[in-house]
Amino acid sequence: MDLTIAILLVSFVVLLAINTPIAIAIAVATVLTMLATMPADAALTTVAQRIASGLDSFALLAIPFFILSGYLMGQGGIARRLINFAMVLVGRFSGGLALVNVIACALFGSISGSAVAATSAIGGFMIPAMNKEGYDKNFNTAVTVTASTTGMLIPPSNILIIYSLASGGVSIAALFMAGYIPGLLVALSLMIVCGIYAKKHNFPAGLKYSFAEGVHHLVAAIPSLLLIVIVIGGIIGGYFTPTEAGAIAVIYALVLSLGVYREIALKDLPNILLKSVQTTAIVMLLIGASASMSWMLSYEFIPQTFTELVLTLSDNPIMILILINIMLLVVGTFMDMTPAVLIFTPILMPVMAAMDISPLHFGIMMILNLSIGLCTPPVGSVLFVGCSIGKTSIGAVVKPLLPLYAAMFICLLLVTLFPQISETLPRMMGLIE
């Protein structure tokens, strides 16, 4: 028992430290651990079989489709329309452009399902615009980076689908509904920080539109926003499964970007398909490898052992949640969100069950927690992209990031302490008991 855990930990940590692709590190560490208790032949066949069966799921198919529709929608024109839309809503307030940035990032993150895409599409437009109005460029980058992660919680969201799979089938519809309030809470608290910051530094208000212009921009944004309505409405209303919703999102995005907005041409399609395959395959190998690891973990009773260990530390659910949050914050600074969710969900689920904490509450908490990690050095994919878009360095962005981190931390604390924040909406919709 102790030997297997030692083999697993040592081999996994060493493999990760030398920059082995995480999916391969997971599979190799799994094989090495299994060799301690079973013949090589059985271990290799089992791991291969788990990789294949881990991918053999209709629910998983939603992921390539949302990735593809994200790429199709991820063109400049849609970003511009969402920015205009946000400008109509909040542009007139002081620090208006910063508020617009937050709302546009949240909307784009939700539609594209990618925080990095939101950072580059919205940031690529908003950061220079804010620079021109005299806003501090490091602050602008910091706002874009943090606001982009709200799209992880605001549905449709691929990471929530991955969590649903890793947790053993928490309803995707319920998770989507659960993400709304926490995601909007983060966006709102970031906007409050922006407002205070703007007052302090005397940043100007954004554009004020006449009524007619306002209506024009609202109407222009409707086709983009309609995608969210169709997908979420269809899933929650029970008209189609998340996978079918994904396919419908792709068709809708195709019609919109090829026919209506004319942002892409037919000849661009093969390349967009290839990019979607690449992004999909990275996630799929991680899912397959994690499936083999979680089989091995339960074969070796590791989650149970871990649960007993945690319960000896404390039997207070709030203490345990805080400890787990601290652990995940550390993990998040080094590891990207998808592998972290796939690796830690099966290990932490039994602890949650023992504490009577709902998987819905836990999932939203974990994803909000790991969102913070996406914007922290040393490893933070969204932060890296944001700094290159904002033409600044990580060191310079950290200072304006601090109050924004604080806002995210407060949201994380609220979401951790009050399960109602995540559970109210799905309960109102009748998606959970």
Next chain:
Amino acid sequence: MGTFLTFVSKLDLALKYLLIILMALLLIDVSWQVLTRFLLPKPSSFTEELARFLLIWIGLLGASHAYRHRMHLGVDIFVKSMSARKAKVTTQIVQLMTLAFAISVLIYGGSKLVLLAFHLEQRSAAMQVNMGVVYMALPISGVLFAFFAIERLFGHYPGDAEQMISHTSKSKAVKAEVQ
């Protein structure tokens, strides 16, 4: 050696076209399923199964392609702080690990699984395809992974030139879109 490298890059090109076709097929297949479910009294039954099998193939073959283009997520912070020589040795060890994974899990384990499925006449529920055909994605992906790992072990890094121009931003951007 030169012939091997040319062969591998041609292989990757062919793989690229295959992946694009498979992804387009997947989209058509599931769209067809949605359409028939709303329009026909009896929805088509094979489309769901075909979609799942396509995903296995796209996931496994695409993963080898993503490996060749260094898109997989990793923790690169320690390697970045190493001296160039140490980093090179470490990277070679990673290629060896990948080769070991490809040969042992994907090729060996995968082939055993394929043979077992053929031996047991294991067939899928709707299309009655032998599951061995589906599982063949494992060893084939393993062979591709192995070729691409050997290519790198011999010091050929496709995409090195672009990596040098924008060291963090570009590769990070592609990687991070997984998020």
